[in-house]
Amino acid sequence: MKLAVLMACYNRRAKTVECLQHLAIAARQAGVECQLFLFDDGSTDGTAEAVQALVPDAVILRGDGSYFWNRSMNRAFDAALQVGFPAYVWLNDDTMLQQDAFNLLLSARDSAAPDEAIVVGAVSDPETGKTTYGGARYVSPRFRPFLCVMVHPELLPQDVDVVNGNVVLVPDGIARRLGNLDPAFEHGMGDTDYSMRARKLGIRILLTAGYVGVCSRNSLKGTHRDKAAPLPLRIRQIFSRKGLPWRSWLTMCWRHGGVLWPVHFMWGYAKVILGRA
Numbered sequence: 398m399k400l401a402v403l404m405a406c407y408n409r410r411a412k413t414v415e416c417l418q419h420l421a422i423a424a425r426q427a428g429v430e431c432q433l434f435l436f437d438d439g440s441t442d443g444t445a446e447a448v449q450a451l452v453p454d455a456v457i458l459r460g461d462g463s464y465f466w467n468r469s470m471n472r473a474f475d476a477a478l479q480v481g482f483p484a485y486v487w488l489n490d491d492t493m494l495q496q497d498a499f500n501l502l503l504s505a506r507d508s509a510a511p512d513e514a515i516v517v518g519a520v521s522d523p524e525t526g527k528t529t530y531g532g533a534r535y536v537s538p539r540f541r542p543f544l545c546v547m548v549h550p551e552l553l554p555q556d557v558d559v560v561n562g563n564v565v566l567v568p569d570g571i572a573r574r575l576g577n578l579d580p581a582f583e584h585g586m587g588d589t590d591y592s593m594r595a596r597k598l599g600i601r602i603l604l605t606a607g608y609v610g611v612c613s614r615n616s617l618k619g620t621h622r623d624k625a626a627p628l629p630l631r632i633r634q635i636f637s638r639k640g641l642p643w644r645s646w647l648t649m650c651w652r653h654g655g656v657l658w659p660v661h662f663m664w665g666y667a668k669v670i671l672g673r674a
Contacts, residue, residue: 470487586645
């Protein structure tokens with residue numbers, strides 16, 4: 398089986414190369430072939446060149462530094478869809494796959510009917526072993542549509558509602574039905590939107606029965622969620638592309654927030670000002 402692997406990168410050459418080395422080991426372990434589609438968003442540290450040397454047949458697309466994660470992944474996904482593969486694997490370059498990663502992803506996929514489910518890989522912290530990324534479930538979808546709780550892997554795949562985009566397998570039939578990541582989202586939120594659109598169409602999302610890789614949780618220091626940071630900095634950060642940029646957040650709330658979407662939109666910013674985030 399030949400799978401498309403979609404990645405975005407920016408100035409993390411050593412980490413990106415390490416990620417690809419782990420990818421190669423996991424692919425060999427599962428007996429699958431991977432075609433890499435990498436979107437390099439203007440790296441100046443030689444990331445693209447290092448990837449090309451390591452993976453000569455990689456399809457490398459280039460940006461100017463303005464694409465960030467979601468729009469970079471959208472471009473990589475689009476290029477892969479034009480070729481066509483049995484499935485498409487999203488992979489963050491800071492996530493190091495374990496040897497049995499593809500076995501776990503494909504096993505979860507095979508536990509459902511063909512083209513019935515997206516599979517999200519559970520990811521743990523390399524030091525503590527605790528879950529850092531993966532799948533989550535809604536707490537109160539009617540009244541709190543954006544509040545989810547992380548689900549930890551168990552012995553069998555589990556249904557979840559939302560994915561983190563670190564490691565995600567999308568079968569071709571679902572990709573053709575659901576489409577690409579929406580470039581309306583500048584950096585984050587694209588993976589959440591993809592999940593929510595999938596669930597509205599009745600597409601299942603399965604969490605792997607075990608961890609597929611390791612990745613440390615992103616630090617909150619200096620972000621809008623850093624309660625130790627001065628309020629003016631937090632306000633500035635929440636409107637940045639890595640916070641809640643208003644166009645992206647407006648799209649998310651209007652699309653998935655129900656009749657109370659204006660309340661959810663305003664609360665996203667108000668809770669920072671009030672010290673609730």
